[in-house]
Amino acid sequence: MNRRILTGIGLATAGALALAGCSAGQDSSSSESAELTSLSIMAPFLTTNAPAADSDVQQALEKVIGVDLDINWVPNASYEDKTNITLAGDSIPQVMVIQGKTPGFVKNAQAGAFWELTDYLDDYPNLKTNLPAVQAASSINGKVYGIFRARDAMRAAVIIRKDWLANLGLEAPKTIDDLYEVAKAFTQNDPDGNGQNDTYGLIIPKWPGSIGSNSPYDAIEVWSGAGNLWKDVDGTLEPSFEQPEWLTAVKFEKKLISEGLVNPDYATFDSAKWNEPFLNGKGGIIIDVHSRAGVITSLLKESNPDDYENFVTVTGNLANSDGELNALPTAGYSGFLAIPKAQVRTEEQLRAVLEVLNEMNSPEAGKIINNGIEGVTYTVEDDLAVAVDDASQVDKDTVLSFAQLGTNVNGFQGYLPKQPTEFEQQMYDERLKIQDSDLEHAVYNPAAPYVSATYTAQGAQLDTIISDARIQFLAGQLDEKGLEDAIARWRSSGGEAVASEINELYQADAAKK
Template identity: 30%
Template structure:
């Protein structure tokens, strides 16, 4: 499940420098039966046999590994569990899980995000007491809850934690760029917005691949796969979705800085520095422009660097990439939009996890995943196959199928804390991974947080999708030159009249209660 979408949906079309708040969602799932009928004991006592845990969540990998695979057997053996896992495609999962929650027919573990757009059904279930409140158990699991306090706070509902947030960096969005094109043109990685725009122009007009043809452009962008609070607007000084001023909530589109960012982005469309079909293409075409050597840059989350480089080299073995993230605005400031810092939460229904003893068994399982043997497994895969150990460090096999066998099915779905926190260090991280790790760490200094992550607006839950689409469509039409600034402002006014003002009021009321 994606972390909260509202700070994404209100933004403009993704541009090359836009820091995509996408999260490639990956997951696995459990049997729909869901009862933990096993002979295991509560936390702190001896277990008499494997603890059965059933799970269900969405999975975005190629194909979920078959039951009994080597990785799952290793997890079950170490944690003394039997995992019943069912994987569902994201769309199917999104349709099925609200029905399951309403019926109460749930497994022991589900993935959900109470703050996600349209998740009023999950908030209602929480308020009705259908899920365990984990707040009293945090101190009992020091590894599991070794989480940035900001992220932990973002995952709360009314001051209580109802799930284990699958932690991600707060601002993990970067722009990948063809390093060989930069070299061909004598360019450096951009550090400012103006340098970035200059790079796009030269990628479009100066034959960066040196093939003598006018067949390249600056950046591949899309609105079909993902939209975002415009990172350009945030860079210019706009809020990350909302800001609080003297207790009142101000929407990003109501600030002059937001329009500055939108107009900056429009230059890319006006000068044909990006693909004009951004409003209609899907992910394969969007990424394909970059992989095929047509576009010189693309924005995505930091963990996609190795995969992007591999896809590029299939078409051009000499291709190289680098990356950048935060760009300095003309006013000299550096700002990037922060996400919530997690990719959905692992939640425990009381209809299946009926006792505190059962809950502690499951929390024990997740705590054990942070012990070194399991951290090594989730971080690097099977020793001897996906990596070897030399001088106390993991030497990663670049030819392993780790992402398909471990990463997507287990690491990004079961891992709460980043497993590299507790694993042995890696000896041979790729250059692009080292760079992107450094970039997201630096981004923490510049991250602008959305203050509504921990707040609830009934109007937004009911009508947020429609209202967000109104702004997203207006942004897209403006970028493509189909409406004027005045017409764009008229759509913003319509947003206010059709529910935006009420949402702002509800956030202010919730914020006031939270402060007390």
């Protein structure tokens, strides 16, 4: 059995927390050493089978972090239900993967079921994030109840038929106005040279999410300067769809549609088939995550192995008509690792757990969590991970599962993947450069940290009011007055209360800074 003696680090908020489950007379601010021999974790797995407790990956990770791991792997499909059942029972682990700020988690956190980590994480170099905006977004009203699991904060991109640009003597768009011109040329100027009027510019599917779910429409609206769901206007948060820039953006979107520069079935086109018109030479532009370019390139390589390099190019977020770049970020995280107070009862125990999690986010542990075992699941070439082709499916699935424990809050702790060909590697490197450049212009949702009680209860219905009105306006079923009426209905149906609650929290948070 591993045994790690953990020494208390300088206490940031001695005695400041009321600890649920502490016995009478317990000194929660003591800095005496804590002893931890194992760490229990509940986490989801997305593969067919859960990792074995004696897997090479787990044993290698235990060796690095210095304690044994007792992991309860739960199928992803039932993970939310299992989370609720676990919190209501007696067998609560020391660490739980929480998949998002669900109403249940928010309620439990605010009731004191989880440790607030706001004043602790900076004491641990591998848990101190260099993405403060993402950490704020993952918080509950500014209070951090978990170590967020970082994901690419910038993924928006414009994917374009490279051959069509070349055929028409065009460059990739840099602005929204350029996007219009390229889409128009792709529709009207026979970009494939077949003499037929059978192409269009933008490929847009029926979007499965509501407003603010990173649809192509949301991207254009953020690029236009409307803000990202909410916008700070002279110290007050206002919905993005109430901004004049939002109306300008949806009018632009309607222009694209009314002029036939978008696939005519945009309102019903299955998003699962989004790549097909691009691959089949019907549409030339996709606004989505940059990784889709890699997927499309791989598919083209299968069907056109001799010249697949000539079909795809990528550019990043587009500037507005004033030349201002407002880049659309993701939330930047996918859930977090939270620490229940029912199992971790004292501050000494908390710090012991945090020290192990700090080791789990070290570069050495990160390579195990994100890549697996060198020589078994990957080899290293040019400081990049090359997948071992004959690695067993069990080993591959184990690595995918352990990646659920990675936080990467101060950068990816592992090897990036080496691409199959030199061209694909060049494309991948270019995507990373675009991503890093656009991140400097990211427009985060300033209301993301705040939890409105009204929105928790009515948010889905309120979002639908706006997303339905937008698509109806784009289709010509609503005029501008009808769009304004829908926004007014959003206000009267609970939106007014949401805005008030969000701003009360926002102002209170601002007063503390």
